[in-house]
Amino acid sequence: MNAISELSYLGIVSPAYEEWIGYGTNVLGAEAAPAGPDGATRLRVDDMGYRIAVHPGEEDRLGYVGWGVANERHLAEFVAHLRSHGVEVHHADEQTIAERQAADVYWFADPFGIRHELAWGRSSYPGTFTPGRRLEGKGFVTGDLGLGHVVLIVPDIEAANAFYADVLGFRLSDRIISDIFNLRFYHCNERHHSLAVAHIPGMVGINHLMLEVRDFDDLGHCIDLCGENDVDILLSLGRHTNDLMTSIYIATPSGMQVEYGYGGLRVDDLTWIARTNHHPSIWGHHRSERYMTAPPGIVHKFEGQATR
Numbered sequence: 001m002n003a004i005s006e007l008s009y010l011g012i013v014s015p016a017y018e019e020w021i022g023y024g025t026n027v028l029g030a031e032a033a034p035a036g037p038d039g040a041t042r043l044r045v046d047d048m049g050y051r052i053a054v055h056p057g058e059e060d061r062l063g064y065v066g067w068g069v070a071n072e073r074h075l076a077e078f079v080a081h082l083r084s085h086g087v088e089v090h091h092a093d094e095q096t097i098a099e100r101q102a103a104d105v106y107w108f109a110d111p112f113g114i115r116h117e118l119a120w121g122r123s124s125y126p127g128t129f130t131p132g133r134r135l136e137g138k139g140f141v142t143g144d145l146g147l148g149h150v151v152l153i154v155p156d157i158e159a160a161n162a163f164y165a166d167v168l169g170f171r172l173s174d175r176i177i178s179d180i181f182n183l184r185f186y187h188c189n190e191r192h193h194s195l196a197v198a199h200i201p202g203m204v205g206i207n208h209l210m211l212e213v214r215d216f217d218d219l220g221h222c223i224d225l226c227g228e229n230d231v232d233i234l235l236s237l238g239r240h241t242n243d244l245m246t247s248i249y250i251a252t253p254s255g256m257q258v259e260y261g262y263g264g265l266r267v268d269d270l271t272w273i274a275r276t277n278h279h280p281s282i283w284g285h286h287r288s289e290r291y292m293t294a295p296p297g298i299v300h301k302f303e304g305q306a307t308r
């Protein structure tokens, strides 16, 4: 089945949208792109027109997760596939398609009301990415692997798996299950995971976006820059058991977290076997006080039943 090829973009809504310009450029090393029509802060991490949009709004909210599909034929076939499974798929209006800098966009809500978009043919400007601060490795690991990964918080991980794996076609990479964690990780290309879901009863939202730098020193610089820019490091430097990413988790102006990582694992779908890990990290990733007390991202209460 032709399906999702990459995490292409992410949109959140936040009253702190303007703070993302300084945060994105000085700390993350992203490049500020021209603002969106509603004033949204737009950040580039590669030659794509933009990858991250932070729209103005009264409270922090996950706007949409944008998935990239290879071409128009794959998109048409995938939309038909989703509709055959009873998913209500909408064609985006012209304004939205233009805003996403895409050739075409469809969207649907998952069983928990999170908006997912499917886009193909987004605008790219090869050779133009200019990091917002010194990046030794000249940038981020994107390309065929997409923007990075998102970890969503869901109230029902079984319903989530039934939708993301069985309907959307994400392939299970592995699970992390312990007395406090219940997560599933999925790939749609060679990146170990482009999507993960964490089970938190009664909650829905986004925990973090992961960005992967090309050079280990750029992760080190980020640690220094968090100190200089008063950005909280929520989880200390550590290395994950499943994707072997060496990373820190840092606060953003908007409640969600950014995992800033280096050296993530690639998977070969032909030979990959899903395992269950019982610890998220081999070493490190020690929790700060703020991590223990703050909400686990941009989350809201989920009331009622999953819609599928």
Ligand SMILES: [Fe+2]
Pocket: 149, 151, 208, 210, 259
């Ligand atoms: Fe992550």
